[in-house]
Amino acid sequence: MSTAPLILELFTEELPPKALKKLGQSFSETIEQSLKSQGLLTEASVTTSFATPRRLAVHLSAVLNKAPDRAVKEKLLPVSIALDADGKPTAPLLKKLASLGYPDVSVSQLERQGSDKSEAFYLTIDVAGQTLAAGLQTAVEQAISKLPIPKVMRYQIAPGTAQVKDVEFVRPAHGLLAVHGTTTISIEALGLQSSNTTIGHRFLSKGSITIAHADEYANSLEKEGKVIASYSARIAKIRDALNQASNGQSVLMPESLLEEVCSLVEWPVIYTCEFEKEFLEVPQECLILTMQTNQKYFAMTDKNGKLSNQFLIVSNIETKTPEAIISGNERVVRPRLADAKFFYEQDRKKSLLERTPLLSKVVYHNKLGTQLERTERVGKIAQSIATELKKNNPAISIELAERAAKIAKADLLTDMVGEFPELQGIMGRYYALNDNEHPDVAAACMEHYSPKFAGDALPNTNTGTILALADKLETLVGIWGIGLAPTGEKDPFALRRHALGICRILLEKKLPLNVCNLITTTLAAFAQDEVKKNVDVAVIHGFILDRLRAYLKDQSLDGKNYSTNEVESVVSQLPEVFNDVLDRLKAVRLFAALDESAALAAANKRIGNILKKVDFKIPETINHDLLSVEAEKSLAAALENIMPQINASFKAGNFTDALQAFATLRTDVDNFFNDVMVMDPNTALRDNRLALLTKMHTLMNQVADIGKLAA
Numbered sequence: 001m002s003t004a005p006l007i008l009e010l011f012t013e014e015l016p017p018k019a020l021k022k023l024g025q026s027f028s029e030t031i032e033q034s035l036k037s038q039g040l041l042t043e044a045s046v047t048t049s050f051a052t053p054r055r056l057a058v059h060l061s062a063v064l065n066k067a068p069d070r071a072v073k074e075k076l077l078p079v080s081i082a083l084d085a086d087g088k089p090t091a092p093l094l095k096k097l098a099s100l101g102y103p104d105v106s107v108s109q110l111e112r113q114g115s116d117k118s119e120a121f122y123l124t125i126d127v128a129g130q131t132l133a134a135g136l137q138t139a140v141e142q143a144i145s146k147l148p149i150p151k152v153m154r155y156q157i158a159p160g161t162a163q164v165k166d167v168e169f170v171r172p173a174h175g176l177l178a179v180h181g182t183t184t185i186s187i188e189a190l191g192l193q194s195s196n197t198t199i200g201h202r203f204l205s206k207g208s209i210t211i212a213h214a215d216e217y218a219n220s221l222e223k224e225g226k227v228i229a230s231y232s233a234r235i236a237k238i239r240d241a242l243n244q245a246s247n248g249q250s251v252l253m254p255e256s257l258l259e260e261v262c263s264l265v266e267w268p269v270i271y272t273c274e275f276e277k278e279f280l281e282v283p284q285e286c287l288i289l290t291m292q293t294n295q296k297y298f299a300m301t302d303k304n305g306k307l308s309n310q311f312l313i314v315s316n317i318e319t320k321t322p323e324a325i326i327s328g329n330e331r332v333v334r335p336r337l338a339d340a341k342f343f344y345e346q347d348r349k350k351s352l353l354e355r356t357p358l359l360s361k362v363v364y365h366n367k368l369g370t371q372l373e374r375t376e377r378v379g380k381i382a383q384s385i386a387t388e389l390k391k392n393n394p395a396i397s398i399e400l401a402e403r404a405a406k407i408a409k410a411d412l413l414t415d416m417v418g419e420f421p422e423l424q425g426i427m428g429r430y431y432a433l434n435d436n437e438h439p440d441v442a443a444a445c446m447e448h449y450s451p452k453f454a455g456d457a458l459p460n461t462n463t464g465t466i467l468a469l470a471d472k473l474e475t476l477v478g479i480w481g482i483g484l485a486p487t488g489e490k491d492p493f494a495l496r497r498h499a500l501g502i503c504r505i506l507l508e509k510k511l512p513l514n515v516c517n518l519i520t521t522t523l524a525a526f527a528q529d530e531v532k533k534n535v536d537v538a539v540i541h542g543f544i545l546d547r548l549r550a551y552l553k554d555q556s557l558d559g560k561n562y563s564t565n566e567v568e569s570v571v572s573q574l575p576e577v578f579n580d581v582l583d584r585l586k587a588v589r590l591f592a593a594l595d596e597s598a599a600l601a602a603a604n605k606r607i608g609n610i611l612k613k614v615d616f617k618i619p620e621t622i623n624h625d626l627l628s629v630e631a632e633k634s635l636a637a638a639l640e641n642i643m644p645q646i647n648a649s650f651k652a653g654n655f656t657d658a659l660q661a662f663a664t665l666r667t668d669v670d671n672f673f674n675d676v677m678v679m680d681p682n683t684a685l686r687d688n689r690l691a692l693l694t695k696m697h698t699l700m701n702q703v704a705d706i707g708k709l710a711a
Contacts, residue, residue, distance in 0.1 A: 003042055003064050004181030005214040008136065009050070009057035009198055010144075010189070011175030017053070017263035019150050023170070024051025024231055028058035030146050034139035035060065038130045039067035050218070050229040052266045054202070057229060059217060063180060067129030074100065076121040079112060093121070100125065132180055137187045144169070144189060157191040167191050175199065179214045200225020201266050203317060226318070227266040235262040238314055241270045242298055245312055249300040257292050264296070265316040273297075273330045274310045279337040283430050286340045289420050295333050343415040351435040352410035352428065352445075359409060367482040367530065371409055374474065377525040379405035381470035384521045385513065389466065392512060397440070401466045404444035407432065408467060411445065425449045440464070451501050458505055469505055469513075472498040473522040480540060481523075481531030499547040506578040507551070514576045516541050545571055548578065555582070557589050566592065569708035573701070580653060587655035588704045596666040597709065600700075603669045605707035607697045610678060611690070619691040626688040631675035635668040639696055646699060655703045662700055669696075 008031060015023060028049035035041050042062040050057035076082060082093040089107050097105055102123065111122040149170040157167055167173070167190050178185040178194040187194045197208040204226035211217050221227040228234040235258055242251045262268075279287060284299075284307035291297040291311055298312040313329050315322075359372035368374065379402055386401040411417050411428035428445030440463040447464025448471045450456055459465045479485075479493045486495050506513060519537045526532060552567045562585055570584050591597050611618075627633045642661050649658035678693065680686045700706060 003062045004183075006060045006063040006132075006136075006180045006185075007057065007177065007211060007214040007217040008140070009055055009175070009177040009217070010173055011055050011177070011198055012169070012173045013171045014053045015056075015171055015263070016150055017260050019148065019170075020051055020053065020263035021231060021259055022148050024049050024056055026147050027051075027056040027143050030143040031058045031139045032060060034142050035063065035135055038135040038138065039070070040064050040130065040132055040135045049231065051231045051263075052227060052229055052234070053264060054266065055198070055227075055229070057177075057217070059214065063132065064129075065132050065180065067131075067135065069129050070127055072125050072127050073111075074123045074125055076110065076123055078117070079119045079121060080117065082121050083107070097123070133185050133187060136178060136185055140187055140189045177211060179211050179217075182213050198225070200227050201316075204267060228268070231262065234265070234268060235259065238262055238265075238268045238270075241268065242312055242314075245270045245272055246300060247272075247310075249302060249308055249310070250305075251312060252288060252292075252299045252301065254292070257296065257298070261296050261314045265314055267316060267318060269315045269318045269322075271313050271315055271322050271326050271329075272310055273313055273326050273333070275330065275333055275337055277309045279341055280307060280309060282337070282341050282344045283427070285423060285426050286344065286416060286420065287337060289422060290336045290340050291333060293420070294336050295329070297329070297333065339419070340416070343419060347414040347416055347427070347431060348434050352407040352431050352437075353435065355410040355413045356407055358413055362412065365478075365482070368478050368526075368528065371412065374478075375406065375409050377478075377522075378408075378467070378470045378474050380525040381473055381522050382466050385466050385469055385518070388513060388517075389462075389511065393462070396462050396466075400438055400440050400444075400463045401470075403438070404441045404448070404463050404467050405470065407437070407441070408445045408448055408471075451504060453497070454500070458508060465505060465509060465511075469502060469518070470522075472501050473518055474525070476502070477519060477522045477535055477540065478526060478531060480543075481526065481528065481533075481535045483530075483534060485543075495543075496547060499544045500551060502544060503548045503551050503578065507548075507581055510579040512577060512579050515544060515578065516576045541574070541576070545574065548581070552581070552585060555585070557586055562589065565708050569704040569706055572705050572708055580655070583653065584655050584703050587659050588706065588709070590656050591659040591662075591706065592709055594660065594663050596663040597706070599666055600662055600669065601706045601709035603673065604697065604700050604705070605710045606673070607693045608705075608707050611694060611697060614690060618694050619687050622691050622695060623688050626684060627692075628685065629676050631668070631671040632689060632692060635665070635672045635696070636692055638665055638668045639692075639699070643699065646702070650702050659703050659706070662706075665696075 010027070028047055032041070032047045040063055041060065042064065045060055045062040048059040050059065076096050077093055082090060084090050094103070097103055100123065102125070105123065107121075111124065112119060113122055114120055147170065151170070152168050153171060154166060154168050155172045169190055173190045173192060175198060176187070176189055176192040176194045177196060177198050178187050179196050184196040185194060196211050198211060198221070199205070200209055200221060205224065209220055209224045211220055218229050221229050228237060238258060238261060239253065242253060287307060288299045291299050296314075298314070300308045300310055300312065302308060311333075313325075315325055317325060319325070356375070357372065359375055360370050362371040364371045364374045382401040382405040383398060386396050386398040390396040390398060408428060411424060411431055414427060414431065416427050417424050425446040425448070429442045432442035432445050433439070440461045443461045444459070444464040444467045447459035447461060448467035450459050450464070450468055459468045475493065476495050476498045479495060484493060502515075505511065506515070516537050519535075519540050523532060523535050523537070549567055549571050552562055552571070553564065555562055566585060566588050569588050570581055575581055622636060624636065627636055642664060646658050646661050649655070649661065676689065678686065678689045680689065
């Protein structure tokens with residue numbers, strides 16, 4: 001059987017740009033999987049996906065024109081049903097064989113497998129391999145049915161193209177191309193009959209393009225049709241062309257914008273446009289957002305990050321006289337920028353403080369009241385956090401924290417944020433500075449939303465840090481309290497993200513705040529009885545610890561991520577203060593590298609298991625007069641000897657030294673468990689030995705539960 005490359009293309013009207021990438025990937029992947037499952041692909045076959053605004057296509061190398069024949073073992077019937085009492089074939093068996101096209105096969109030609117009641121007859125059948133035409137027909141139907149279509153269109157096909165009158169698809173389809181090597185494969189889809197022709201660029205190409213060979217598809221489209229069929233090649237060309245046209249400036253090109261623009265053009269051409277410099281008086285975030293969101297333009301900045309009045313557009317038209325295209329785009333963007341300028345000027349006429357009372361008309365949640373009530377709760381929480389932090393940091397200002405909490409949400413009422421919700425906080429900072437608020441208060445208006453996502457920057461200022469914590473705690477406790485805790489994948493209020501933000505702020509800024517106390521303080525700020533009734537401090541603490549686990553597993557030391565056991569050794573102790581958690585984790589890693597660590601971890605785990613089973617009170621002190629075995633005397637003495645060193649290291653926060661000091665105990669611990677019976681029949685000896693183990697276990701677990709390393 002011969003092989004040849006295969007090209008399959010579905011030509012349509014303009015596909016939805018935000019869905020194009022997924023549509024292209026799904027189309028090519030399903031075609032590949034279907035042909036492979038039918039035995040039509042060889043081991044050497046390579047799949048290449050194509051997607052443009054007007055086509056979905058896939059190229060596969062080394063495709064068979066017919067799949068190899070194969071032997072299929074068909075289960076017939078259990079022996080007990082297939083044979084009668086005399087061992088002759090029954091009517092059900094004969095009927096089964098006839099239905100398979102083998103009426104003359106005798107029982108002796110059948111294979112018996114199994115034993116007793118599970119024994120059955122099997123027939124090995126030679127099945128002819130699928131032809132490419134039939135296999136491709138199946139693959140196309142599967143690919144179309146599995147496309148992640150955002151919204152289906154119903155349309156009527158052109159008269160005479162097929163018998164079907166109504167078709168449902170993402171966009172009207174007008175062409176189907178299927179070429180295997182140089183041969184056109186006959187298939188049908190969406191009322192279309194396949195051919196070896198396609199259509200190039202809507203404006204830059206004339207007439208149809210014949211694909212003489214499957215391998216010529218991409219080149220023919222590019223040379224004759226002015227179409228770059230490869231999505232990845234097209235986006236790479238756009239990125240390179242933007243940088244070349246930047247004239248030394250930096251081009252702002254978020255990946256989402258690049259992908260959307262790539263999905264709008266088949267032959268990308270870059271043109272430089274500009275707007276009046278007077279618009280640069282508006283905060284550049286506003287101008288950038290309106291250019292990117294509304295017009296799909298690429299803004300540029302100088303080396304200092306200041307916005308330029310020049311911007312780049314990606315056109316689908318190549319011309320030697322682009323003046324009309326440039327002027328048209330400049331004319332279109334001008335009203336958008338003028339709107340932004342108008343919003344900015346109008347918003348500044350009213351201070352954030354003046355807007356704050358109007359938050360009483362904005363519902364936050366019907367069970368949690370208005371945004372004004374929320375603002376007041378955040379203010380109380382922020383005051384409490386600032387008061388606690390000020391004990392160790394005199395630079396903390398309680399007044400600034402309260403002021404920031406009061407005005408931080410007021411920008412939600414501005415025209416600019418109403419038009420561009422993504423600018424909340426950003427505009428708050430600009431308007432606060434315009435109102436002559438303290439710089440830290442202005443910064444907190446923006447920073448209290450941080451971190452917005454994994455890896456996002458934390459607040460820079462003390463005031464922003466305090467407000468960010470207060471805001472996230474209020475959201476977490478409030479939403480949890482009205483019964484909207486995350487379930488499974490559902491987390492509409494992003495409580496997991498808020499909990500992770502709390503962890504990161506406390507950890508990375510090393511804040512000496514008690515999480516359970518923070519939750520209790522937050523809960524006290526709510527007047528709603530439902531919240532007070534439903535919130536269990538321990539449950540929310542546990543929820544935050546789950547986020548802490550996930551965060552710590554992504555951290556590393558010397559390029560190696562912390563293991564689950566290492567993380568669990570710290571988190572299993574249910575820490576309420578996170579400022580030293582990373583230091584404890586580092587100490588655990590360094591302790592685990594010691595030769596003695598495995599034995600000590602196992603011993604610690606063993607001690608923990610022994611103490612869990614004790615249902616009576618263990619003495620708080622060790623009676624040295626009751627130490628009778630040399631091994632327990634030696635362990636008690638060694639413990640007394642290193643205790644001052646360990647306690648001093650722990651108090652100084654030197655957790656590594658505190659843990660590594662236990663390495664000297666290995667021999668004494670081993671001897672103890674080899675020579676001493678802990679649960680001695682003599683209750684006095686038993687209790688004294690348990691007191692010794694309790695003391696050692698407590699001392700060992702001050703930094704972390706090293707027994708988890710033996711899990």
